[in-house]
Amino acid sequence: MHITKLQPFILHAPVTRGGISDSTHSITHWGAPGVAIHCDSGHVGYGFSGTHAHLPTDRMIVDCITDGFGPLLTGRDPREVRDLWQTLYYNPQLRWVGRSGITHLALGAIDIALWDLKAKAAGEPLWRLLGGSSQKSVEAYNTDGGWLNWSLQDLVGDCRRMVEQEGYRAVKLKVGGKRLGDDIKRVEAVRNALGDDVRIMTDANGRWNLPTAIEASRRLVDYDVTWIEEPMQFDDCEGHRRLAESTSLPIAMGEQLYMAMQFRDFIQAGAVHYVQPDIVRLAGITEWWQVADLAHSYALPVVPHVGDMAQTHQHLCIAHPACHLLEYIPWLRDWMKYPAQVECGQFLTPEDPGAGTEPTAEALDTINKVS
Structure with a gap:
């Protein structure tokens, strides 16, 4: 070839x-x-x-x-x-x-x-080429109902729908709004609506400074939040280390780290607990695998960020032993020949050859095609 x-x-x-x-x-x-x-x-x-x-x-x-x-x-x-x-x-x-x-x-x-x-x-399928097993299941958590521009009513309604109608047992909410008190009210409302058996992740997208992140973490613990994601500026390893020392709330991060060496620094500093590498921010699958192996050697779970929004991270999660949970956002679903599929909160195992990255013929024929 x-x-x-x-x-x-x-x-x-x-x-x-x-x-x-x-x-x-x-x-x-x-x-x-x-x-x-x-x-x-x-x-x-x-x-x-x-x-x-x-x-x-x-x-x-x-x-x-x-x-x-x-x-x-x-x-x-x-x-x-x-x-x-x-x-x-x-x-x-x-x-x-x-x-x-x-x-x-x-x-x-x-x-x-x-x-x-x-x-x-x-x-x-890529997962089999990489040594994965069809017996492994990968749980999905849904990010597409927790946006900050949703009203409180829409936020609660979307989260209820995802849990009660679609079978998700984990959802993610965006925080980092203008007032920390409003963030806490939104998390409280969703927790009250979903009960204690559904996991809630929170994501500040790098918005807070260290004092705000410490205060937010202290208050979020009361609602049994699984993690706080990207609480501060993405490259601030020392700040995340100091935050990790101040709170029992686990820190998730990695979608804005572009190099395996950056993950090494955060992991060695004890500044991250859930490692979130992304193939479209790292230099592809090859560097992603380096990060996943590194995290696994520190007994840290790998929960990829899904900037590809296709099947690729699903293949990797099936193949890598550090992965059991994966984000789901459906924006590219209608554009992919083999889209990622979720039933009852679990990803369905792909069986078609490849990495599941092939766009549909209709997608490739759009006005944004580059000849």
Whole structure:
């Protein structure tokens, strides 16, 4: 097998109810700038990043894929994924202009596409290629009902629906609003509505300073919250260490960490308890696996953030022993040929060859396609 061409694409999918907000962002669409890697065998692998659907920066990512990395890939065997990753990651010209920005996101999309190709060539779902078992179950927790721009009534109603009608036993709520008291009232209302048997995760999206995070953690403990996610600025390892020393509430983080070395620093400092690597922020599946192995060696659970919103993290959770719980957000569901599927709060095991990253023909024919 040899790579013959790279074909870029950009997909923009509308989010729930036309717009969502957390403590730091408000968006109407989710972006998936990516690439289809074609081989002389006829196989095609698909990989993409995850963005806030900003077309200028999405174009920078796909330009980097084709113009920066493309010449290094053409003619290579796509099954040699780890060697290709090393070649691309340590390329001196591209590394000089970015180790954790656009070049990193572009490499992540390529790496995902290569693993999709490798699994398709083997005729296996990615989880089986990576040594996973069909006997393993992965629980889903739903993030798509806890947005800050939901009214209290809508928030409680959505959480009740997810639990009572869809079978979820874990939901996530956004916090970090203008007043901490309002955050606490929202968590209290959901806890009272769902009872004690449903897990509630909270996510501040990096909004708080250290004193506010300490106070919020002290108050959230009263509502049996599973974790506080990204309580402070994403790169502040020392601040998260000090927070971890001050509270019994576990800290979850990782979606905004772009390099395995950053995870190493947080883990060694005792600044994180639930590790949340994301293939579209790290340089793909290859670097994600490095982080998952590191967390597992410290006996820390890995609960990926799902910037891909496809099946890929599901395959990885089935295959890696540190993973048993996975976030679910359905924004790309209608755009994927093989979307992630959840029944009664559990992910259904994929059986189709590949990583589940292939867009539908209709999705690839949208106006945001890059020729």
